[in-house]
Amino acid sequence: MAAAAPPPRVMVLPFPAQGHVMPLMALAHLLVQHGIEVEFVNTDFNRDRIIKAGGGEAVPAGINMVSFPDGMGPEGDHAATSASWPARRCSARSRRCVSKKIRWVVADVAMSWVVTVTAGCGVPIALFSLISVGAFVLRMHAPNLIEDGIIHEIGKRHIHAISNAHSTLVEI
Incomplete structure (x- = not known):
């Protein structure tokens, strides 16, 4: 009998602000409920906030938190994400994640530079918009x-x- 195929894997990439991270985390939870594994790419600071806020239920099995430093020290204004977003680091991390057999990328529309990264890897992308219709x-x-x-x-x-x-x- 052949081994079961691994579940599909999706990379989710929110803009690193709470109003963007939490809706995409909710989407990640829904994807996991439907048997899809999620690579959730974020800053270390936001990853720690998600885990602290949600306790054990914040990151269910099936969501792999992939994080990186945001380039600020402990005293830094982590809310000032637009000035500090480490696109180069995230871009390299995204390429590495895509090489892990990611079938699809869901990125915040504010992270539109990811379209270029995924195009080079041949992975389809869906842009997630938080603004009203x-x-x-x-x-x-x-x-x-x-x-x-x-x-x-x-x-x-x-x-x-x-x-x-x-x-x-x-x-x-």
């Missing part, structure tokens, strides 16, 4: 709004003033 659609259609004259390329905004069933543009 309305904000996402607005972001995706910004070029159309510029083209239609609703907003300027340099950031000036227009408001549609509706009067007598017709619309006029008013510059702010």
Whole structure:
């Protein structure tokens, strides 16, 4: 009898801020419930916070916490992630994880540089967005709004003033 195939493995890569980490950790829990192994890539600081906050249930079997230093000392402002995110370290770690037969990568949309890393490895990626549908659609259609004259390329905004069933543009 042939050995059972190993379960599929997914790498989850959140932006290192609590409002991004916890929703992706919830997704990781759901993936594990469906028989998928998860490599959860994060900073040492955030890994420790997850474990401390959730006790034994924070990281169930099936989730492998892959972490690295964020480059700050103990006194550092770990909440200032945008300035300190060690993309090079994470990129190297991500490549190493991908080489561990990762079938799919789920990355926070704020970590879009991961698309380049995964493209080089031939692994499909799904970008996870935490913004509302309305904000996402607005972001995706910004070029159309510029083209239609609703907003300027340099950031000036227009408001549609509706009067007598017709619309006029008013510059702010």
